[in-house]
Amino acid sequence: MDIATRVYNHKWKIDPIIRSLIDTDFYKLLMCQSVFRNKPQTEVTFSLINRSTSVPLAHLIDEGELREQLDHIRSLSLSRGESTWLRGNTFYGKRQMFRPDFMEWFENLRLPAYHLERVGDQYELTFEGKWHEVMLWEISALAVLMELRSRAVLNDMGRFELQVLYARAMTRVWEKIEQLRDIDGLSIADFGTRRRHGFLWQDWCVQAMREGLGSKFTGTSNCLIAMRREVEAIGTNAHELPMVYSALAADDAALARAPYDVLSDWHEEHDGNLRIILPDTYGTQGFLDHAPDWLAGWTGIRIDSGDPAAWAEVAIKWWQERGEDPLQKRVIFSDGLDVDKIAELHGKFAGRTKVSFGWGTLLTNDFRGLVPDDGLAPFSLVCKAISANGKPTVKLSDNPEKAMGPADEIARYKRVFGIGEQDHIDVIV
CATH class of the missing domain: 3.20.140.10 (nicotinate phosphoribosyltransferase)
Structure with a gap:
């Protein structure tokens, strides 16, 4: 293409x-x-x-x-x-x-x-x-x-300026893939739909990841690309659920329960790798401190804000205190990732828990420095x-x-x- x-x-x-x-x-x-x-x-x-x-x-x-x-x-x-x-x-x-x-x-x-x-x-x-x-x-x-x-x-x-721009961007993505290829036991998916450079570019990145990483590339969050490219569709739940459930709470006591009510409803519908806790909507530490015992049996935790290494340590300690084996649990990192951070986190936690990465904007929208005034640099839009x-x-x-x-x-x-x-x-x- x-x-x-x-x-x-x-x-x-x-x-x-x-x-x-x-x-x-x-x-x-x-x-x-x-x-x-x-x-x-x-x-x-x-x-x-x-x-x-x-x-x-x-x-x-x-x-x-x-x-x-x-x-x-x-x-x-x-x-x-x-x-x-x-x-x-x-x-x-x-x-x-x-x-x-x-x-x-x-x-x-x-x-x-x-x-x-x-x-x-x-x-x-x-x-x-x-x-x-x-x-x-x-x-x-x-x-x-x-x-x-x-x-x-x-x-x-x-045309020629665009060809050179995309050649440079492709080279950047491929060089990242080559770095990731050397990480033993890597598990990484594309999470880059919401702030992508464009649909065609995300599609290209997914194909490049699949070819460059083989089985280390586990899929994409994008349903259309997953269907067309015959790769796994990846994703569980997001902050939206506890935010709305909490807004509907009648009083402070109901508000304190709301994040767990969300996951109780989710528990009835899903099992296995879809039982991933996203604990940071109202603070990870408090969420885990007050979590009902049945949540410790869930498959894993996604870390999406704060210091990722610090919160992964908190998750591991929480599982241990609840009598769960962290080696049987999964920690998914998904906030502001790029190659160096992925390598650092994998090196720190592989062998202590199952580690996965949802790589977003800096996979599908890293055009930093490639046009004058850095006009294509990614920015934070929600x-x-x-x-x-x-x-x-x-x-x-x-x-x-x-x-x-x-x-x-x-x-x-x-x-x-x-x-x-x-x-x-x-x-x-």
Whole structure:
């Protein structure tokens, strides 16, 4: 595939950014089914949040083109082949992962309306409606904005300049793969959909990882690429679930229980490698200290904020104190990873627990230093649930730089979950 020529031809609008409703992360579909079953009447608002305010999205991206891409997404529905893949494929060793009632609903889904408004140099983009419907906007909205920003920067480049740019970027990815190839026992997946340079580039990166790493490459979070390239679809759950469940809590006691209520519902639906704890929404230490005993029996933990090595040590100690063997558990690292950090963490924890990596932005969007003014450097863009049934959501994280929500509610959540001083860590992506 000649990516440079395809990118050059974007001027003739050959490629829509989102090609399918399953051009999304696998965990979104798993969570969507859970929400469809457990919270079908919950009304949720999602909102775009650009943490990197130095990147003026509304200055870079034409509003008409953005609306065109968002309107195209609203026209999409599952194809027969996509439905067959979801209904009949084996995921995590389980056939019929998606129940017939959920699939019947999904096959008839069109994404609900959006609200877009320019506010200064940024866009206000929100989605309101039933939780299981609007949640599927998140990954698509992020991917559209990231790729439109890429297209804006590349727009004035000629064919040869684009060919050289992509040759350099490909070389960078391949050199990373060659470094990873030397790590014995590596287990790594692509988690780069939400902040990718573009769909074609993520697809290329997945193919390069598969060829360069062989069995060390375990799959991709992107369902469309997984289907087309016949690799495993990877993913479990995300902060969205405890954030919304917590917003729905009637009082402080219910709020303290909410993160465990989420996993109780998940426990009823999934087993094996889908039983992965994401403990940092309101602080990892407090979550583990108050966790019910049955959670210690889950398969593993994903570490997504704070100092990854420190929290892996906490997880190992927690398993040992609960009478579990850390060698039989899995720690998944997924925050701000690049090759050196992957090698460091693998070297520190391999042999003490099962170690896996979900490699995101710096796999699928590392164009740092390749254009003038570093105009293609990755930046931190998120789309989060900000309210549920009219009540604000809150995320605390193990890194206060990732905290979100109204100040008074953040203070309340810190009190309920016993959060004291936290180390501030720069958010890379």
